Amino acid sequence: MKKVLKFFGIFLGSVVLLIGLFCAYVAITGVPTYDKPNIPEISVEITPARVARGEVIANIQCMECHANNKNQLTGKYLGEVPAIFGKLYSKNITQDKVKGIGNWTDGELIYFLRTGIRRDGSYAPVMPQYPNVSDEDLKSVVAWLRSDRFPVQAVPEEPQSSDLSIVSKLLTHTVMKPLPYPQHMIAPPDSTDPIALGKYTADAVGDCFSCHSGDLVDQNKVHTERTKGYYGGGIEMTGEGGKPVVTANLTFDEETGIARKYSKEQFIKAVKMGVRPDGSILRYPMTPKLALSDQEVGAIYEYLKTVPKIKNDIKQKSTELEIAKK
Ligand code: HEC
Ligand code: HEC
Incomplete structure (x- = not known):
């Protein structure tokens, strides 16, 4: 009996030690980065119809997390996120070339919205990915981001950086992962169904x-x-x-x-x-x-x-x- 207990003790001790080491590793390395992606070559034509549709999607998605109280997409503190995930801030996605996304290509934006991966291979875990939004709708979002609409005009501001908790960091090593870039076209739904x-x-x-x-x-x-x-x-x-x-x-x-x-x-x-x-x-x-x-x-x-x-x-x-x- 004693032997069993001792064995069990050693086993438990090792598990605890391993978990401890894993947490320390995660705390030091933070969010994992991935291989630099092959960014698709996409050039989005800006049409009034796309800007209008992009605005619809932006209003129920992007604006909620990225707009400041003046309706500009400068990034902000995400207060609704439960505290155990840390203090999270979104980013400036106005047309500013330094603080915003003025320097991103259309392909980089679409790749990021699908997968969560930036051109340098870094991964944005909190930003939702959009794997099922149709190609045409994503192009509309990009057209809107490039348009003359007020929220996307360049503002040279920068929100604070996110402070991810150890729980969030652990999640990015386990369940929160980038998504693969789709290999074929994502069609819009049949709007009559x-x-x-x-x-x-x-x-x-x-x-x-x-x-x-x-x-x-x-x-x-x-x-x-x-x-x-x-x-x-x-x-x-x-x-x-x-x-x-x-x-x-x-x-x-x-x-x-x-x-x-x-x-x-x-x-x-x-x-x-x-x-x-x-x-x-x-x-x-x-x-x-x-x-x-x-x-x-x-x-x-x-x-x-x-x-x-x-x-x-x-x-x-x-x-x-x-x-x-x-
Ligand atoms: C950011 C999280 C979030 C998203 C996204 C969201 N909801 Fe909700 N929803 C909530 C919360 C929280 C409540 C409860 C609000 C309350 O009790 O006052 C709620 C309540 C509701 C209710 C009212 C239920 C009741 O109590 O009578 C409906 C209907 C609803 N949501 C539909 C939707 C639909 C449809 C969508 C997508 C277009 C959606 N929600 C997207 C968080 C969300
Ligand atoms: C639930 C909140 C949320 C929604 C909705 C959201 N974002 Fe984000 N977004 C974030 C957060 C948080 C980051 C920062 C991620 C990080 O730093 O790891 C981010 C980062 C980004 C970035 C990267 C910017 C950079 O400089 O690295 C782009 C581009 C972006 N979002 C575009 C969009 C667009 C376009 C939409 C709408 C289709 C959208 N986001 C919707 C939360 C959100």
Whole structure:
């Protein structure tokens, strides 16, 4: 018996030592860098239609994380990120050639938006990747970044650098990874098929699934529907004034699903205006997605009907959280 215990002790000791060494290694090396990528040669023609579409995507994506309080994309502090991930700042993506992205090529921008890898091989773990946004939509984002619109005009400012916690650094050595650059064209959805349009708008463009599924980090960005807790909600986020706010269960589960309690019109109003049917306001970081069309948001509603139901009582969870924090 003693022998077994001793063996077990040594075993446990070695595991603890190994974990300790791994943490020390991670703390010293930080976020891993990758091989310098082969940047594709892409030259995006700036057309009014692309700038307009790019602006829609930018309004529900890029602006949220990169815009300062004057609506310029100078980068900012990301206060809604839970504290265990560290203090995170986005970057200046205005047309400034030094502080912004004025010197990036179109290919570099598209490569980065798909994979999370910059031209020098460095990896940006917190910046979302966009593997399923169509080629045409990504070109539209680039056209918008190059346009004469106010938010993207050069501003020579620089936000603070992010201070990633050891937890975040550990994640970049384990589950947070760059994505491969797609080998073939990513086509847009068939806009006459509400379910295809809904999935595309919710998962590829709106990134709704990443806040409304089971985990903020452990997600399948390419095959989004394989993400655990897909649209079952329940992630605790930091809302206005540091107050916790839990993401909603958007499945059509009979008891705990929220979307089911809405008519399509009410759902469109909630997502676009940020107001529930009873008049209450949706809290930050659920920001109104006014840029999306009624057709797109209605399509999300149709798509959510087809998503496997998940029983997850968010009301219960939010109440427990509020009691625990008191
Ligand atoms: C969830 C927040 C978030 C969203 C949404 C987001 N970004 Fe970012 N972005 C970041 C963060 C944080 C960084 C800095 C990453 C780092 O330093 O590792 C970043 C970095 C970048 C960079 C690299 C800049 C540099 O100098 O290294 C580019 C380019 C960029 N984002 C473009 C975009 C575009 C275009 C969109 C919209 C399609 C977008 N981002 C949406 C958070 C976000
Ligand atoms: C940054 C994270 C985030 C993203 C992205 C996000 N949501 Fe939310 N959503 C939340 C949070 C947090 C709440 C809860 C707000 C509250 O309780 O006040 C919420 C609430 C909702 C509600 C209201 C549920 C209720 O309580 O009545 C709906 C509907 C909704 N989201 C739909 C969407 C759709 C559709 C998208 C994509 C277009 C989306 N959300 C994207 C975080 C997010």
